[in-house]
Amino acid sequence: MALLPAMVLFSCENPIATVREFSREDTLADVTARDMVYTRSDSGIIQMTLSAPKMNRYTLTDAAIEFPEGFEAFFYDSLHVVTSSIKANYGISYEKTKLLMAKNTVEVENFQTLEKLNSETLFWDQMKHIIYTRAPVKITSPDKVIFGDSLVASEGFDRRVIYNVRATIEVDEEEAP
Secondary structure (H helix, E strand, C coil): CCHHHHHHHHHHCCCCCHHHHHHHHCCCCEEEEEEEEEEEEEEEEHHHHHEEEEEEEEECCCEEEECCHHHEEEEECCCEEEEEEEEEEEEEEECCCCCEEEEEEEEECCCCCCEEEEEEEEECCCCCEEEEEEEEEEEECCEEEECCCCCEEEEECEEEEECCCEEECCCCCCCEE
């Protein structure tokens, strides 16, 4: 009989990491949405739309909106013409600072200049309307390809500074496919 309580006591042993996991603040999302679309407008004029297959919103410690399956944002001019886009396979936006971190195959495209930026990480400061990265970048335009170590640009990707340009490759239009 004395052996039975001892067996029960020792069979319920949990690793300390499991106990800590149960005792810490809840890490589940407060809100989860599928196939969501967000629109930002000013005075009735749409400035930006953001769509994502999945969105998680957290409000406990650092209020944030996470896009674990990626996102795509489109920017519009005053005539509602799409001027540029940002897309990535993962994103998280911190509500207090209005800073979005995009990572895993990030692509920014300017539809007016036909330029495309590729990087693995990109930050979008929505208050300053700029994008930046310290990761290597590749910028492709109709006539050249530029490689750099980092970048700061307007969110529309029409003005930019590329740091430590490593290569500029001119593309001959006659040889291009």
